[in-house]
Amino acid sequence: MPRHLKTARSEASRAEDDARVRATVEAILSDIETRGDAAVRELSERFDKYTPGHFRLSDWEIEEALSQVAKRDLEDIKFAQEQVRKFAEAQKASMRDIEVATLPGVILGHRNIPVNSVGCYVPGGKYPMVASAHMSVVTAKVAGVKRVIASAPPHGGAAHPAIVAAMHLGGADEIYCLGGIQAIGAMALGTRSIAPVDMLVGPGNAFVAEAKRQLFGRVGIDLFAGPTETMIIADETVDAEICATDLLGQAEHGVNSPSVLLTTSEKLARETMSEIERLLKILPTGATAAKSWEDYGEVIVCDTYEEMLEQADFIASEHVQVMTDRDDWFLENMTSYGALFLGPRTNVAYGDKVIGTNHTLPTKKAGRYTGGLWVGKFLKTHSYQKIVTDEASALIGEYCSRLCMLEGFVGHAEQANVRVRRYGHRNVPYAEAAE
Numbered sequence: 001m002p003r004h005l006k007t008a009r010s011e012a013s014r015a016e017d018d019a020r021v022r023a024t025v026e027a028i029l030s031d032i033e034t035r036g037d038a039a040v041r042e043l044s045e046r047f048d049k050y051t052p053g054h055f056r057l058s059d060w061e062i063e064e065a066l067s068q069v070a071k072r073d074l075e076d077i078k079f080a081q082e083q084v085r086k087f088a089e090a091q092k093a094s095m096r097d098i099e100v101a102t103l104p105g106v107i108l109g110h111r112n113i114p115v116n117s118v119g120c121y122v123p124g125g126k127y128p129m130v131a132s133a134h135m136s137v138v139t140a141k142v143a144g145v146k147r148v149i150a151s152a153p154p155h156g157g158a159a160h161p162a163i164v165a166a167m168h169l170g171g172a173d174e175i176y177c178l179g180g181i182q183a184i185g186a187m188a189l190g191t192r193s194i195a196p197v198d199m200l201v202g203p204g205n206a207f208v209a210e211a212k213r214q215l216f217g218r219v220g221i222d223l224f225a226g227p228t229e230t231m232i233i234a235d236e237t238v239d240a241e242i243c244a245t246d247l248l249g250q251a252e253h254g255v256n257s258p259s260v261l262l263t264t265s266e267k268l269a270r271e272t273m274s275e276i277e278r279l280l281k282i283l284p285t286g287a288t289a290a291k292s293w294e295d296y297g298e299v300i301v302c303d304t305y306e307e308m309l310e311q312a313d314f315i316a317s318e319h320v321q322v323m324t325d326r327d328d329w330f331l332e333n334m335t336s337y338g339a340l341f342l343g344p345r346t347n348v349a350y351g352d353k354v355i356g357t358n359h360t361l362p363t364k365k366a367g368r369y370t371g372g373l374w375v376g377k378f379l380k381t382h383s384y385q386k387i388v389t390d391e392a393s394a395l396i397g398e399y400c401s402r403l404c405m406l407e408g409f410v411g412h413a414e415q416a417n418v419r420v421r422r423y424g425h426r427n428v429p430y431a432e433a434a435e
Contacts, residue, residue: 001307028043036192081169104391109384117145120167120201121200149172150174152176153183202360206256222372230249243261244276248283258292312337320339391424
């Protein structure tokens with residue numbers, strides 16, 4: 001039976017926060033839809049104290065931003081983007097158009113067609129999330145998206161040079177210095193100065209995530225994302241330092257980032273809790289991480305590996321770091337998560353920044369029914385069909401006629417009947433099923 005040595009805030013109190021965010025976002029999106037650029041400009045001034053002559057960066061401004069990025073930083077960005085590009089290209093290669101003959105004369109197939117336009121949001125208020133540009137812009141371009149626009153909030157009163165560099169090097173066609181709900185709303189709804197997109201992707205704070213949720217249906221989105229989550233599954237083969245470090249590495253994202261330790265070792269659990277308290281005193285981002293750990297941290301001791309597996313699939317965390325004597329067993333048996341990080345040599349930060357897998361992942365138990373952002377999210381799989389012989393059309397028509405009449409769709413049945421008459425040379429009475 002799992003024992004909780006530390007618990008997090010209740011779901012009820014979290015729901016109250018969500019309700020407040022929903023109301024705020026709904027009002028702001030309505031304002032953007034009604035007043036367009038004027039609303040966007042006012043919101044940018046209100047939230048970011050930023051009202052430039054234009055939000056879209058010119059070619060000159062992009063080049064100026066690149067000139068401010070150190071050579072080593074540019075090389076590191078290019079390295080990370082190459083890893084993301086390689087993996088996305090391999091994923092795309094696994095997705096093939098198909099065409100099959102299911103019956104003589106009946107040909108069915110599908111084509112994978114890129115979305116025409118995508119808006120990529122890159123968080124940059126508290127932390128300049130340079131890596132998010134790799135994950136969204138590079139992956140969309142590998143998929144073949146024709147128009148990729150990217151937007152990030154101002155940082156220190158201007159576009160963040162490293163973010164701009166990552167967007168540009170990733171292949172963004174338009175770059176905007178615009179943040180928060182106003183960026184999401186402008187890209188999805190469109191304004192006089194920003195043409196709307198077909199799909200929105202990228203992480204963000206609670207307001208950005210809620211804006212995407214409310215706009216879903218009018219545009220596509222990558223997934224419903226909440227605060228970043230991390231889980232450590234560990235046994236006595238690892239120590240408290242590495243467990244505590246990996247938990248706090250994600251807790252620093254924000255004050256509401258859940259971090260969970262699942263272990264079969266109570267000794268490791270208690271030592272990890274003590275190590276977290278020690279590290280929080282020296283971690284420069286400790287204030288944020290401490291609040292996150294206090295309100296959203298959990299420590300669960302399980303009796304068996306099977307019990308840890310059951311708990312892990314129930315929690316369905318975004319990031320799952322597995323450090324046990326049977327890491328591959330968890331890989332083979334876990335079903336609900338965002339991404340797995342197997343063994344102590346890897347960690348969530350590698351996935352977040354550079355290793356090549358995508359860091360935009362499902363949260364709030366969404367790993368039960370979806371994976372994260374990948375090249376396939378930007379591809380729409382469209383089916384097609386054609387019949388190339390009279391005999392096949394008449395044969396399919398007979399079955400279709402009877403099935404349509406079974407459901408009471410007489411007009412549907414006549415679509416089939418007219419072909420049975422024309423290509424099968426059979427006299428089917430109007431509005432009756434073909435015999």
